[in-house]
Amino acid sequence: xxxxILDTMDIERERGxxxxxxxxxxxxxxxxxxxxxxxxxxxxxxxxxxxxxSRSLAACEGAVxxxxxxxxxxxxxxxxxxxxxNANLEIIPLINKIDLPASDxxxxxxxxxxxxxxxxxxxxLCSAKTGVGVHDLLESVVYNIPAPTGDEDAPLRALIFxxxxxxxRGVVALVRVVDGTVRKGDQxxxxxxxxxxxxxEVGARRPTEIALPDLSVGDVGYLVTGLKDGAQVKVxxxxxxxxxxxxxxxxxxxxxxxMVFTGLFPIEGDQYEPLKEALEKLALNDPALVWEPETSxxxxxxxxxxxxxxxHMEVIEERxxxxxxxxxxxxxxxxxxxxxxxxxxxxxxxxxxxxxxPGEIDHIEEPYLSVKILVPPDYVxxxxxxxxNRRGNFVNMNYLSTTTVEVVWxxxxxxxxxxxxxxxxxxxxxxxxxxxxxAGYRPSKLVKxxxxxxxxxxxxxxxxxxxxxxxxxxRILASKLKEIIPRQMFEVPIQxxxxxxxxxxxxxKAKRKDVLAKCYGGDISRxxxxxxxxxxxxxxMKAIGSVEVxxxxxxxxxxxxx
Amino acid sequence: xxxxxxxxxxxHVPFCVKRCGYCDFATRAVGRDSAEIDEYVxxxxxxxxxxxxxxxxxxIESVYIGGGTPSHIGMARLSSLLYALSVSxxxxxxxxxxxxxxNPESLDARMVRDVWALGVNRISIGVQxxxxxxxxxxxxxHDASRAQAAIEEAKQRFENVSVDLMCxxxxxxxxxxxxxxxxxxxxxxxxxxxxxxxxxxxxxxxxDVMAGLLDEPDDDVxxxxxxxxxxxxxxxxxxxxxxxSYAKPGFESKHNSSYWTGVPYLGIGxxxxxxxxxxxxxxxxxxxxxxDDLDRRQMEAEDLxxxxxxxxxxxxxxxARAAAHVDGVDEAFLELQHLGYVVHEEGRMxxxxxxxxxxxxxxxxxxxxxx
Numbered sequence: 038x039x040x041x042i043l044d045t046m047d048i049e050r051e052r053g054x055x056x057x058x059x060x061x062x063x064x065x066x067x068x069x070x071x072x073x074x075x076x077x078x079x080x081x082x083x084x085x086x087x088x089x090x091s092r093s094l095a096a097c098e099g100a101v102x103x104x105x106x107x108x109x110x111x112x113x114x115x116x117x118x119x120x121x122x123n124a125n126l127e128i129i130p131l132i133n134k135i136d137l138p139a140s141d142x143x144x145x146x147x148x149x150x151x152x153x154x155x156x157x158x159x160x161x162l163c164s165a166k167t168g169v170g171v172h173d174l175l176e177s178v179v180y181n182i183p184a185p186t187g188d189e190d191a192p193l194r195a196l197i198f199x200x201x202x203x204x205x206r207g208v209v210a211l212v213r214v215v216d217g218t219v220r221k222g223d224q225x226x227x228x229x230x231x232x233x234x235x236x237x238e239v240g241a242r243r244p245t246e247i248a249l250p251d252l253s254v255g256d257v258g259y260l261v262t263g264l265k266d267g268a269q270v271k272v273x274x275x276x277x278x279x280x281x282x283x284x285x286x287x288x289x290x291x292x293x294x295x296m297v298f299t300g301l302f303p304i305e306g307d308q309y310e311p312l313k314e315a316l317e318k319l320a321l322n323d324p325a326l327v328w329e330p331e332t333s334x335x336x337x338x339x340x341x342x343x344x345x346x347x348x349h350m351e352v353i354e355e356r357x358x359x360x361x362x363x364x365x366x367x368x369x370x371x372x373x374x375x376x377x378x379x380x381x382x383x384x385x386x387x388x389x390x391x392x393x394x395p396g397e398i399d400h401i402e403e404p405y406l407s408v409k410i411l412v413p414p415d416y417v418x419x420x421x422x423x424x425x426n427r428r429g430n431f432v433n434m435n436y437l438s439t440t441t442v443e444v445v446w447x448x449x450x451x452x453x454x455x456x457x458x459x460x461x462x463x464x465x466x467x468x469x470x471x472x473x474x475x476a477g478y479r480p481s482k483l484v485k486x487x488x489x490x491x492x493x494x495x496x497x498x499x500x501x502x503x504x505x506x507x508x509x510x511x512r513i514l515a516s517k518l519k520e521i522i523p524r525q526m527f528e529v530p531i532q533x534x535x536x537x538x539x540x541x542x543x544x545x546k547a548k549r550k551d552v553l554a555k556c557y558g559g560d561i562s563r564x565x566x567x568x569x570x571x572x573x574x575x576x577x578m579k580a581i582g583s584v585e586v587x588x589x590x591x592x593x594x595x596x597x598x599x
Numbered sequence: 600x601x602x603x604x605x606x607x608x609x610x611h612v613p614f615c616v617k618r619c620g621y622c623d624f625a626t627r628a629v630g631r632d633s634a635e636i637d638e639y640v641x642x643x644x645x646x647x648x649x650x651x652x653x654x655x656x657x658x659i660e661s662v663y664i665g666g667g668t669p670s671h672i673g674m675a676r677l678s679s680l681l682y683a684l685s686v687s688x689x690x691x692x693x694x695x696x697x698x699x700x701x702n703p704e705s706l707d708a709r710m711v712r713d714v715w716a717l718g719v720n721r722i723s724i725g726v727q728x729x730x731x732x733x734x735x736x737x738x739x740x741h742d743a744s745r746a747q748a749a750i751e752e753a754k755q756r757f758e759n760v761s762v763d764l765m766c767x768x769x770x771x772x773x774x775x776x777x778x779x780x781x782x783x784x785x786x787x788x789x790x791x792x793x794x795x796x797x798x799x800x801x802x803x804x805x806x807d808v809m810a811g812l813l814d815e816p817d818d819d820v821x822x823x824x825x826x827x828x829x830x831x832x833x834x835x836x837x838x839x840x841x842x843x844s845y846a847k848p849g850f851e852s853k854h855n856s857s858y859w860t861g862v863p864y865l866g867i868g869x870x871x872x873x874x875x876x877x878x879x880x881x882x883x884x885x886x887x888x889x890x891d892d893l894d895r896r897q898m899e900a901e902d903l904x905x906x907x908x909x910x911x912x913x914x915x916x917x918x919a920r921a922a923a924h925v926d927g928v929d930e931a932f933l934e935l936q937h938l939g940y941v942v943h944e945e946g947r948m949x950x951x952x953x954x955x956x957x958x959x960x961x962x963x964x965x966x967x968x969x970x
Contacts, residue, residue, distance in 0.1 A: 524818070526938065526957060549822035550956045555794060555843065556908060557858050558609055559872035562883050562890045565901070568963045569970070 047359075058093050058199040060211050060257045062241040067179045075178065076213075076241075076257035078198065082113050084472050085346030088293055091120050092198040092273045095289055096213030096257065099127035099182030101174065102155070106132045106140035106162075110148040110441065111470035112411040118153045127182050130157050131174060136164035144440065152411075152437030185255025192283040193217035193225075195252070195260070195276040200267065202321035206237065207263040208270045212252070215287060217278070219260065220251040224279040228286040232269035233279055234262040267321045293325045295343025296404070296475075297350055297454055298387040300331050300368035300497060301357070302339030304579070304588070308363055309338050315361040316340065319353060326353060331388060335497040335581045336366060341387050344370075347454055366579065368497050369594040372450045375402040375478055389499040392485045395536055402478040404450040407432070409472045414442050416465040423464050427452035428503060447476055451501070456595045486511055486540075488518070489532040490584045500594050504535075510594070512541035517593040522586055524548035529584050600882075602875045604658035607857040608688075610643060610680070611868035612666040616704060620738040620807070623799035625870030626667040639868075640676045644683040646867045651687035655865060659688050661696040661854035668725070670701035674710050681717035690718035696853040698723055698761075703741035703749035715756040721852075722753045723761040723790075729782040730775045733768050738803070743782075750786045759850055761790035766824030767816035768796050776824050777831065784835040789850040793828045794843055795821035822956060829952075841909045842955045859905040861898070896925045896969035903928070904965040907941065908958075912949035925968050935964060 059079045066072050080086075080093040094100060100121040104110055121128055132145045142162055149157040161177055163170030195212040203209050212219075219225065223236045238261040240248040252258045262270060272293070275286035303312050320326045331341040344350040350370060357363050374386040377399045386392060408429070412420055417434070421444075425431075429448035437443050453473065461469050486507055488498035498518075502510050511533030518531050522545050529545040556564050578585040614629045614636055615622075629635055650656050662684065669677065677699075684690065690697060698721040699714055706724065714722075728734055729743040741749075753760045762783050766776050783791055796816045798804050807813035829839055837845040844855065857864060866873045872885045881898045883891040893901060899921035906913035922928040932948055935941045940954030940961045954961045 526960060546819075548818070548957060550795070550818050550825065555792075556905070557855060558864055558866060558874070559870065559883070559885055559890075561858065561874075561901075561905070562872065562885070564962070565891065565966065568959065568966050571959055571963055572967070572970075 058089060058211065059244070060199075060242055060259070061244045062257065063243065065175055065179070068176060069179075073179055075175075076255075078211075078257065082117060083346075083348050084113065084116070085344075085349045087116070087120075087474070088291070088345075089199060089272055090117060091124070092196065092289065094121050094124045094126060095287070096196050096198045097124075097126055098185055099129065099178070101129050101131050101178070102149070102153075103131050103133050104145045104149060106134045106142050106145050107137050109141070109145050110152050110411065110437065112409050112443075112472040113470060115153060115409065115411065115443070116472035116474075118155065128155055129174070129177050129181055130155055130160040131163055131170075132160050133163050133165055135162050136167050136169065144438075148438050148441055152441060152443070187214070187254035188216045189218065189254050191216040192281045193219050193223075193276065193278045194283045194287055195219060196287050197227075197270060197272055197274050197276060199272055200270045200322075200324075202267055203261075206261045207265055208267055208321070210260045210262060210270050210276070212258065212260050212276060214252045214254055214256045214258075216254065216283070218251050218253040219276070219278070221248075225260075225262075225276050226279045226282060227269060227271070227274050227276055228283070229274040229290050230269045230271050232264070234264050234269070237261040237263050265321075267324045271324055293345065295325065295327055295373075296346055296450060297344045297370045297372060298341055299344070299350060299370040300333065300336070300339055300388065301328075301342050301354070302333065302336040302366045302368075302497075304364040304366055306337055311361065312340065312357070312363055312365070315357050315363060316342070318361075319356060323353075325349070329387075331390075333368075333390070333497045335495045335586075336368075336579060339366075343387065347458070366588050366591060368591045369500055370454045371501060372404050372454065374483065374501060377401070386501075389485050389501050390496050392501065395484075400480050401483045403481045403483060405447050405476045405479045406450050406453060406473040407476040408446045408448055408453070410444045410446065410461070410469055411437065411441055411471075412444065412465055412469040413440055416468055417442055417444060419464040420444060420461065420469060423457075423460055424448060427455070427457060428506075449479075449481065449503075450475075484535045486514075487534050488514065489530075489534060490518075490522075490586070491529050491582055492532075493582050494534075495581055495586075497591055498594075507535050508540050511535070514594055515541040515543045518590055519543045519545055521590045521593055522584070525584060527583075600875070600877060600880065602877050603863050605655055605865040605873075605875075606658055606660045606862045607854055607864035608656065608659045608662045609854075609864060609866045609871050610647075610662070610664045611866065611871040612664060612669040612672060613639075613869045614666065614671050615668045616671050616702075616740050617738070620736075620803040621796055621799070623802050624667070631671060631673055636672050636676060640672065640680055643868055644679055647680075647683045647687050650865065650867070656688040659865075660692070660694065661857060662688075662690070662698070663854045664699045664719075665723075666700055668702045668705060669699050670705040670710060673705075674713050677710070677714060678717065681714065681719070685718050694853075696721055698852070698854055700725065701749070701753075702739075703746040706749045706752065708752045708755065711752050711756050720757070721759040721761065721790075722757050723763070723792075724749055724753065726750070726762040726779075726783070727765045728768070728771065728775070729779040730771065733771045733775060733779075736768055736770050737765070747782070747786065750788065754787060759790065760788045761792065761852070762788050763792045763794065764828070766793060766795050766828065767821035769814045769816070773820075773823060773827060777827055780828050780831045784831065789847045790852065791828075791832060791837065791845045792843055793825065793832075793845065795825065825956070826952075839910055842950070842958060856909070859908050861902045861905070894969075899924050899928075900966055900969040903968070904962045907948070907950045907954065907961060907965065910949065912941065912947045915946050915948075918948060921968075927968055931964055931968055935961060 061077045063075050064072050065075055078093045080090045102118050130149050132142045134140055135142055146157040146160055149155050161170050161174045194216045195214045197210045197212055199211040200208055221236055221239055225236055226233050238248050239252050240246050241258040273290040277283040303309050316328055325345050328340040328342040331339050354367055358365055376384045376386055378397050379399045410420055424446050427448055429446040432445040432447055434444045482504045483501050484504045484507055485499055486502050487494045515531045515533045524545055526548055528547045531543050532539050533541040578587050613626045615626050617628045697719050699719045700723045702725045726746045727737055731742050764779055798808050808815050832845040837847055839845050840851045863876050864874050872883050874883050879895055881893040882889055903913055903921055939951055941948045941950055
């Protein structure tokens with residue numbers, strides 16, 4: 038049997054995560070002798086995909102809250118449990134991985150009760166690996182989760198909780214029917230996108246797709262639209278019939294907005310078009326992915342790409358390189374700044390390069406997050422240190438149990454994306470978990486820090502930083518770059534500057550010795566190959582002016598705490 | 600293909616008493632008594648005789664037995680090989696250079712006398728260092744006193760004795776390296792090769808560096824050592840005739856120089872490379888496999904690249920000949936002059952010290968004329 042049967046992408050299997058939701062229908066013969074139809078939705082858990090998770094929850098009657106018996110309740114567990122409660126779902130707590138020696142079901146139970154206020158006396162103890170407790174879980178679903186309600190005679194209302202693009206069939210929507218019925222051949226109308234489509238097929242997944250004559254109240258299934266544009270089938274939108282439209286859409290739709298932006302540049306100039314095509318292909322399946330062309334003096338033509346978060350960004354970058362064979366250079370991620378100019382105009386900034394002249398700026402606002410961190414009490418101090426350093430404002434703290442403290446902060450998103458999660462994990466021996474949501478825009482004293490190589494500013498290395506941190510970050514980045522940029526035939530001064538004022542300066546010394554290996558009979562062939570390889574290696578570097586800069590230099594800013 | 604006559608002959612002995620930590624050469628640790636060595640030498644002898652019968656050895660001007668460790672296989676086997684060579688080509692020919700490599704642990708007075716008597720006239724000893732601590736780091740099978748004794752024994756018969764020294768070894772101070780260079784000078788050798796340690800893949804050193812057990816050689820330290828060696832050896836009357844080779848006047852290695860001057864060479868034995876060429880084509884073959892197949896343009900570019908390894912560089916005539924076949928030769932040399940890697944002196948383009956230190960840039964630029 039294939040493991041991780043619902044996580045079909047290579048990247049999901051390798052990382053053990055879920056990126057795309059999946060729906061499955063199974064029939065279950067319960068101990069009472071009746072056959073029940075279960076519609077299950079497997080959702081992502083990561084904070085980047087919070088909106089998708091909320092839509093999946095909205096499509097359900099109940100949720101199984103899975104808590105890892107070795108890890109206990111994590112920040113993500115809290116966030117997702119809150120969402121399920123807000124959606125008025127019946128919650129069945131399930132404690133998984135009880136087969137592992139390190140499992141502590143009593144602690145997990147205590148945390149569920151104290152931290153989430155969910156009664157955990159009947160929590161199902163389970164090992165998905167050995168199968169222990171699976172029967173109990175299915176019986177619990179039968180008895181605790183209510184059957185769907187809805188009006189079969191009302192106009193169709195079906196909630197889109199995910200969609201994907203199929204090269205042969207166009208956009209396929211995963212839906213939950215709330216009212217009415219949808220059949221093959223129906224003309225449907227997407228209420229938020231205001232688009233129409235002809236239903237080419239409906240069906241359910243078991244988990245392979247089975248075409249059905251219709252989907253009716255309570256059914257979860259797929260719907261083939263034939264549409265070529267993913268933006269017309271948005272997660273959270275309501276599908277109704279063109280001929281018999283519902284008066285109100287289902288509640289909860291919102292436009293997904295990217296939070297994190299990065300410049301993606303092909304290393305070889307001739308890959309610009311292939312990169313554009315690859316982004317278009319991925320976007321068919323991922324309407325949250327947005328981009329605009331960007332031109333850098335240093336890196337040439339590329340795209341400024343917006344993502345839901347850092348995981349989303351990593352996944353997309355990896356898929357572009359892996360599935361499309363592209364060789365990409367990514368600049369450090371940034372957020373969307375709001376720059377208010379003295380003339381009253383507001384500019385949304387996705388890239389440091391777009392920063393207006395300091396003289397034109399009245400003030401700048403940046404996005405803040407409300408951040409919830411769950412951590413054992415011993416590590417609260419470490420979290421305080423790290424987060425205060427990242428301009429975090431402490432909001433409050435409470436004990437979920439004797440072993441878990443919840444600390445709430447407000448901090449700038451721009452600080453979160455500078456490797457904050459990794460730092461948090463390493464400063465708490467991996468115990469901390471984290472969840473966040475947008476808390477709005479706040480004014481900040483921000484400046485653009487420029488990096489100059491051999492006296493020339495390199496646009497792709499500039500970043501926006503709080504003015505109090507500019508000196509420190511500039512100094513650290515300059516010394517990081519000194520390590521990363523290989524020695525060249527001449528000295529390369531590296532400077533960090535704000536508005537022409539140099540804050541830090543270091544120098545990559547000139548190279549003194551190449552390999553002087555022996556070069557006798559057979560060595561000559563080897564030497565030829567070595568020199569060819571050296572030429573290839575240079576291709577992987579970007580020549581900026583006369584300086585050869587390796588790709589990782591553009592991500593060096595992420596390592597400012599090292 | 601019809602080809603120009605071979606002028607240099609290389610014989611490879613791929614056996615050592617033990618494998619050193621940095622070594623990625625074609626060699627393996629094989630006990631001295633192993634029948635494998637007998638069989639191997641027998642094959643070499645047959646190859647030598649076969650090539651002689653085909654007339655391929657008639658123009659040989661230099662012979663080099665390298666390894667591995669030729670001295671490791673013992674005098675009996677060396678005798679049969681040297682005897683085969685003596686009846687296959689004219690070892691007494693005026694100016695013929697005949698080098699044998701030896702390691703201190705397996706070179707004794709008897710072997711010195713016998714190989715000399717059988718025609719070897721140059722001995723190259725793998726000393727690497729005269730510092731016991733450094734030798735231990737390298738994993739060599741000898742110590743400093745054995746190295747000194749081997750050189751003194753070699754000097755009993757050989758006027759032309761070369762030693763190899765290494766620098767940039769983890770734990771080796773500039774002082775330790777300087778003492779090794781001084782020792783070589785003091786012992787009266789006529790030729791010294793100086794190499795910085797390089798960490799090659801698939802070696803013990805490579806794994807140790809990757810595992811953080813061993814410090815990677817530092818470029819600056821190696822560059823300092825190379826400069827130190829040059830100062831000391833030049834003061835002692837040596838000239839640096841190639842980037843890594845120093846010789847007393849008249850003791851430049853003829854065999855090694857042939858590799859850098861486009862002279863065809865024949866290799867016998869495992870992993871020995873043969874370079875065969877005529878006016879239109881140059882091929883290198885190793886273990887029956889063609890590893891390089893160059894056309895006229897590539898040959899010209901390669902000769903320029905190899906030429907600037909040597910202090911005398913390449914002559915204006917040589918450059919003009921290359922320019923007749925390859926575009927951009929003059930521009931490349933102008934650029935290299937501008938960068939300070941070569942200077943034009945006495946009708947020749949000669950490498951500068953900077954050019955040598957940054958050799959890959961210099962060689963790469965020339966090889967790139969006809970990739």
